[in-house]
Amino acid sequence: MEIIGAGFHCNLSEVHLNQIDPNNWEEQEKAFKAGALAVAVLLHHKFDEPRYQYSREIDPIVGVSFTGLFDFFVNAFGIDWLKWWEAGRPAQWGITGKTTQYYLSDYFKQKEADYLNRWRDIVHTQVWDYCDRHGLRRPNRCTTVQPAGTKSLLTGASPGWHPPKAQRFIRRITFGKNDPVALACIDYGYNVIPSQSDKDEKGNLLTDPFDPRCSEWLVEIPIAVSWADLPGADAIDISLFSALAQMDFYLNVQGNYACHNTSATIEFRESEIEQLGTRIYEAIQNDEGYVSAALLARFDDRQSFPRLPFEPIDKAEYDRLSAEVLVRRKTHDFKKALHRYDLGDLAEAGPAGCDSDKCFLPDKQPESSN
Template sequence: MKKLISLPESFISQYKGKNPDWGFDGLGYVVYLRTYSRKKPNGTMEQWWETCHRVTEGNFNIEANRLKEIGKWTDNRKEELVKEMKRFYHLFFNLVICPPGRGLWMTGTEFAERVGAAENNCWFVSMRPQPYGDSKIKPVLGLPNTPLPSFAAAFTFDNSMLGGGVGVNVQQKNVEQMPKVARKVNITFECITHHPDYNSELKPLGVVSNFEFMNFDSPILSIKDSREGWVRALSLVIDSHFIGSSSNIVIDLSRIRARGTEIKGFGGIASGPAPLVQMLQRVNEILNNRVGEKLTSVDWGDIIQNIGCCVVAGNVRRTALILIGDQEGKDFVESKNYNLEKNQIASQWRWASNNSVDVSEETDLETLRELAKNIYYNGEPGYTNINLSRNYGRIADGYQEGIDKEVEGFNPCGEITLPNASPCNLFEINIPKIHELISSGKEPRTLCEEVCKLAARFAYRVTFRPYEWEATRDVVYHHRRLGVGITGFTDWLLMKFESIDDPGIRYYLDSMYRWVQIYNLEQAYELEAEPSIKVTTVKPSGTLSLLMGVSAGIHHHWSKYMIRRIRVAANAPIVQMLKECGYDHEPVYQGVDQNGNPIYDSNTLVFSFPIAAPTAHLEGFKGSGEVPLQEQAANQALLANYWSDNAVSATLTFKQEEGKEEDKIEEIAQILDQYKGVIKSTSLLPHAVGTYPQMPLEEITKEQYEEMSAKIKKKPWEITGFNLVSEDDENLIDDCEGGACPIR
């Protein structure tokens, strides 16, 4: 892609060396540095103004190139687009609007221009035989245009290695299309003995020396040191159980880079070949155990979960997975109940996914009671309503038969309704910030419409990226689905309205929705492409909301005042900066010894950030543990009715009370029943109670907050002279806890 437009240096110079109003007393800046700032060619890290510069120009040049492609690129259009760029940059820099985390990390990079998937957070695929078609990744066995059993697993593995989350539909209607397992397969893994990981990690897994092992009768796959190479190895292992004639395969690992090596494309540190070996061994065992039979929904789920384990093992990459099964599939519903003996071994990998069951408007209360019982004791399953998603946009707009008829599932956080092989395409609007700027007179009342326009246009440009999977290209270029989201919802309610029943809420949400729609149609017409089939959502927004300093998505703050703790390697460059600022820190707690004395690991430090909710001073503030389950569900339903035509991601929490289990189970069932024709997806978890050392979030008093804040001598961005390197600590934001998505 050619760079046809850029922001003038005279404009950018106004922002150099400056910072926005970072969220939560500077925590937002620390999160930005550790998660989204990229290393520049000179070895230093981007500052915020540079990230905004890279992302803005990267996105707007997509439109410029499209206009040139269709013969509409003129000097006048260039001038208009540069003007829009300046306004977008300003609002982006000041955290009024923001691309998704993947957009912050990848937009404007050479990798994103080659791999369109790099800018998409999450994906969905159905577990049934499908052809690879004209995709970059080709199957090892079988023809590209022949439906193959490995497709969904390969698709999941590929996009997970790009750092995306994947939803997988393992309902019986899909997995019953898979053939029976035809044969048992024996795999031999071989590697050169001077590979850095051979003696320490590979030999203990049974990997043999390729000098000692010679088998000229078995096909040998030498795995290329790339994402594609790993995916092809998985496809070979799966498909060899169904097609072909060989019962023995040899996989050579010699070309795979060692653990700790830098990954050049997407970024990160390599895990070495050991996690791949472990995953392929388990997948092979699952298939071998079903010779002469079809794999069940649980079996295919186990394969997907082992993929997730492989991706996160020893690597800075993160992924999130959701499995969608049948409400009547008892084995699936109970698959994460580790009190059952049949599930105990599988607990080693089943943690890697969240599980949901698909319900409908016809699901009876008794079935929902059974689901509620599992939810109360296990925190799963969540639920999805695929039929509702196919026939409704916003619920308030009524039944529209087949408006989104190809939907088969959701992304892992449940905010986007998705057809097979399609991605999320997200964007974020900070509605408390809009309210603040308009109320203070710093921006006109038209700001709300303007940000809806800018958000819709940014996200739509992403749909013109090149995608490596043919199935993805087919659906993206036809549907061009967007997910323009709002965050800080509960802060906004408290700032602007007296109650959730205020008609002004519905008016604002409806107006914003229609602006997003209108500007999407306008842009689609200009770019001579299909308008988006759906355009709005509410995502979890855990990390971006920390940057902005607002409540995450639809969720409430944990409490008025709290400590958020993050773990950092003791030798990380950022440690010096945080110490100089004055943040409390201590070695990570690891438990107690046999005498009851605490054990600490000085190789990892835990830093404590005192933070205050921006609405803590307002009457009516409620921490997340104070909000009744019914009120949480009503908020989700409100947004499903008037804002989101995709879905609303929400983790509804409830309190477990001894002696009141049946009452709470009944309450959960009644709420699921009440909203089964409104809420397209949701999950429910017990509200975390109790205390333990170094909790990620801990409620404190105002006095404690002020005392801790007084010790902080400088803000993080005021510290200079540190050559920070990019990090991605898995403990920065807990996996999906409180509705926060782990995907960068």
């Protein structure tokens, strides 16, 4: 959770922007009003734990978040916005106009801020109005961007404000062996392989998911973002988006929408470390709203990390894998397939609690005191 503090509970909601028309202001207003009401009504809850109730009374905490922002802006601005990202989101980019010249970069930056400010204002107005009408203490800040990886997958959204891993990719979700949901996925046509942790006595990855030595499964799902077929989008390599470009977009979100922190993971290569460090220092010194961001190294050699949760693929591979899913599919009713295996008596079923890139990194062992 990206709400800073201790000894309290926070009410959270999330708007899936990839499902919303960028030109439909009424639809956007309804979505953020709904998100605001979802967190505001929970302020009526009374905690049995005194310290939580006391915290709620003196400082109620709510956070309306969103996911799919990147997809939303691609749909709003088109291929030129992606090209600006490809160029690193420079301040002076894309001169246009016949008589009066202006930069597309200025237009994009301002329009991003306009959307973000409008949504923030809708949320605060709705939450405060509800609190005033029901005699509740107003939260003094109501917007955040929470971690949204798994929930984003439900609607095919890029997580939070982040760019997707690629226009098309294989999503691998970890399940226990013979998990009812995984078995239903097999009937639905998705491929299943052993997880990264299942190896033979020589340390080689297992290939047969039904091998007795296999303990976990990876369900492989070919996925394409909503704008994958946008003309020219395939020519842009999202993995090359610079750390500085990510930082610039994150700061625009933090400065114009999030009154709490923004969940942010900046992906970088070794050559970008010094520039990124300098930019973070400048953001702090100049009071640009920077709070915190996770930093994650990019690994271009995927052979060193096989069977990752996200594996970028091209259109031809996506089309091939999608066709194979249809060939293997035994049923078009996933719910019916799930009921075939889930008898309702399993305490735990479904995806692993965490299967992100970071969860597969080995824990650092404490150094011996000897």
